[in-house]
Amino acid sequence: MASPHTVHAGTRAGRLGALLGAATLLGLLSVPFWAGRADMRLIVEMACFLALAQMWNLMAGYAGLVSIGQQAYVGIGGYALFALAMHGGVPPLLALPLAGLIAALVAVPTAFVVFRLRGAYFAIGTWVVAEVFRLSLAQVTALGGGTGQSLPAAIVRAIAASAEGRDRLIYFTGIALAVGATALVFLLLRSRHGLALTALRDAEGAAESLGVDSFRTRLWVYIVAALGTGMIGALIFLQKLRISPDAAFSVGDWTANVIFIVVIGGIGRIEGPIVGTLVFFALRALLADYGTWYMIVLGAVAVVVMLKAPQGLWGLVADRFDLDFFPVRRLVRGPTP
Amino acid sequence: MTAAIDTVLQGALLGGLYALFAAGLSLIFGIMRLVNIAHGDLIVLAAYIALVVVQATGIGPIESLAVVVPVMFAIGYVLQRGLLNLTLDRGILPPLLVTFGLSIIIQNVLLEGFSADSRKLQAGAFETASLRLGADLAVGWFPLLIFVTAVAVIAGLQALLYRTRLGRAFRAVSDDPEAARFYGVDNRHLFALAMALALAVVSIAAVFLAVRTNFDPAVGPARLLFAFEAVIIGGLGSLWGTLAGGIILGVAQSVGARIDPAWQLLAGHVAFLLVLVMRPRGLFPRAVD
Numbered sequence: 347m348a349s350p351h352t353v354h355a356g357t358r359a360g361r362l363g364a365l366l367g368a369a370t371l372l373g374l375l376s377v378p379f380w381a382g383r384a385d386m387r388l389i390v391e392m393a394c395f396l397a398l399a400q401m402w403n404l405m406a407g408y409a410g411l412v413s414i415g416q417q418a419y420v421g422i423g424g425y426a427l428f429a430l431a432m433h434g435g436v437p438p439l440l441a442l443p444l445a446g447l448i449a450a451l452v453a454v455p456t457a458f459v460v461f462r463l464r465g466a467y468f469a470i471g472t473w474v475v476a477e478v479f480r481l482s483l484a485q486v487t488a489l490g491g492g493t494g495q496s497l498p499a500a501i502v503r504a505i506a507a508s509a510e511g512r513d514r515l516i517y518f519t520g521i522a523l524a525v526g527a528t529a530l531v532f533l534l535l536r537s538r539h540g541l542a543l544t545a546l547r548d549a550e551g552a553a554e555s556l557g558v559d560s561f562r563t564r565l566w567v568y569i570v571a572a573l574g575t576g577m578i579g580a581l582i583f584l585q586k587l588r589i590s591p592d593a594a595f596s597v598g599d600w601t602a603n604v605i606f607i608v609v610i611g612g613i614g615r616i617e618g619p620i621v622g623t624l625v626f627f628a629l630r631a632l633l634a635d636y637g638t639w640y641m642i643v644l645g646a647v648a649v650v651v652m653l654k655a656p657q658g659l660w661g662l663v664a665d666r667f668d669l670d671f672f673p674v675r676r677l678v679r680g681p682t683p
Numbered sequence: 684m685t686a687a688i689d690t691v692l693q694g695a696l697l698g699g700l701y702a703l704f705a706a707g708l709s710l711i712f713g714i715m716r717l718v719n720i721a722h723g724d725l726i727v728l729a730a731y732i733a734l735v736v737v738q739a740t741g742i743g744p745i746e747s748l749a750v751v752v753p754v755m756f757a758i759g760y761v762l763q764r765g766l767l768n769l770t771l772d773r774g775i776l777p778p779l780l781v782t783f784g785l786s787i788i789i790q791n792v793l794l795e796g797f798s799a800d801s802r803k804l805q806a807g808a809f810e811t812a813s814l815r816l817g818a819d820l821a822v823g824w825f826p827l828l829i830f831v832t833a834v835a836v837i838a839g840l841q842a843l844l845y846r847t848r849l850g851r852a853f854r855a856v857s858d859d860p861e862a863a864r865f866y867g868v869d870n871r872h873l874f875a876l877a878m879a880l881a882l883a884v885v886s887i888a889a890v891f892l893a894v895r896t897n898f899d900p901a902v903g904p905a906r907l908l909f910a911f912e913a914v915i916i917g918g919l920g921s922l923w924g925t926l927a928g929g930i931i932l933g934v935a936q937s938v939g940a941r942i943d944p945a946w947q948l949l950a951g952h953v954a955f956l957l958v959l960v961m962r963p964r965g966l967f968p969r970a971v972d
Binding site: 406475482597602645 | 785912
């Protein structure tokens with residue numbers, strides 16, 4: 347006889363979340379037809395940070411891999427795009443996924459080095475690796491050396507003939523990356539691998555004794571995150587049209603901001619990066635005139651959140667109202683009487 | 684040949700400074716398993732405090748330690764007691780992310796207060812005086828002083844940890860905080876003392892750094908990486924290993940710089956990664972983590 351208990355992952359909030367998400371996405375897709383250039387650029391920037399935050403959260407929030415070195419893959423993605431477009435003759439938009447692949451390939455040997463370090467030491471080790479990439483690329487004169495280089499006008503025109511066309515293409519690519527990163531994390535966590543991942547996070551010993559291979563699982567997460575981060579990096583520098591080692595491998599821009607976004611929004615939750623990105627850009631707009639105070643306030647908010655509400659702002663709301671827009675937990679439902 | 688000896692010698696002396704950076708990091712990791720991401724920024728903070736003291740009183744940088752050391756000691760105590768103690772025993776994320784936030788806060792507060800201009804402390808003729816060892820070989824008195832101080836500081840910390848009552852209490856909370864508390868040891872106070880002690884060592888390193896090179900609010904993270912590399916090369920938890928790690932890092936950087944000035948930092952990082960691949964537990968491991 348079949349068991350009367352069923353395992354399911356859907357929730358009512360989940361269906362509501364899907365509806366809300368679809369509505370937001372439709373709204374975002376209409377933006378290029380009525381909004382200005384500056385607004386579109388801002389939304390692309392937000393999309394890039396959201397995607398970066400999803401990748402960082404996948405590692406830190408679900409796989410226990412807290413990295414301070416993800417700028418390594420933003421930089422490699424950016425440089426791969428410039429190298430492929432300028433020296434390989436690859437069309438820039440085609441170079442985007444290739445840049446992600448290159449970042450993933452670089453991540454494989456890197457993982458075997460940094461995985462020798464645990465916990466906080468892993469974090470600093472990844473940072474050292476990012477520095478090695480920054481210093482090495484500063485030596486490559488074909489890619490502009492220490493001062494960097496701009497994307498030649500002929501290649502820029504190869505994206506699309508008009509500035510308007512380029513803006514639209516970059517805009518839709520940005521939205522696709524943000525949605526793709528969010529969907530990837532969601533689907534990954536709903537899959538068998540996600541179950542292994544959460545099991546590892548919550549009880550490593552027990553998970554391993556049930557046959558979960560912690561090294562392999564974490565390795566895959568690290569590589570997938572590098573793939574995503576590399577593509578996002580490629581798009582960021584495709585929009586900037588200029589790259590330099592210091593900008594490409596900036597720990598402040600691509601890791602500190604992303605960590606603050608995830609911590610403030612809620613680490614280990616898919617909604618966390620979304621809420622965090624909104625808070626981050628709201629704070630930035632609010633404190634735009636105060637220069638460095640913006641980073642001080644952001645750092646202080648992250649410290650307070652980590653100490654007083656480690657589940658993040660979204661965690662506070664979700665726990666209060668029992669909301670879960672991206673249900674990845676498995677719930678057991680008993681027989682209905 | 685002399686050039687080779689000179690390169691290694693200068694690198695080893697530079698390693699003394701890195702060992703001083705690393706000693707504080709190693710101490711707090713050893714006692715409370717805390718990895719302080721803001722360590723480098725605290726070094727830079729101490730350098731700015733020395734700058735303020737020197738400018739306000741007109742005394743020399745070395746003499747300014749009489750003020751900087753107690754101030755950093757107090758900052759360390761309050762920082763640990765008031766903030767970092769709250770992050771312990773809560774998994775790896777809180778200490779890591781709180782000290783990371785602290786790092787960004789310190790950098791930007793210094794930027795706000797002192798601008799991004801690079802500064803330096805002047806130690807007079809002593810800074811450039813050197814001891815002649817041969818026809819083409821000389822070592823500066825100042826790098827020599829840094830190295831000797833590093834050895835003395837590490838010997839002092841070692842004696843403190845293994846010869847005193849306080850050291851015994853430190854080792855007790857490190858080995859088993861629960862049992863230590865059971866015997867009446869006040870963990871919160873001890874951890875605060877350990878951080879205070881670490882930042883007192885940081886002050887010495889900071890003043891040497893500020894006399895040796897230019898500094899600005901953004902140089903902290905690189906000092907953290909050097910300190911971290913020295914600790915890992917030497918082996919976790921071993922103070923003398925930290926000195927060895929600092930020397931290896933210094934020599935690697937010095938050799939790299941000799942080949943091409945742009946390779947100085949790269950050579951140090953590569954040496955670190957090589958040790959990590961070949962001897963993941965470092966050369967003289969002690970702690971188990």
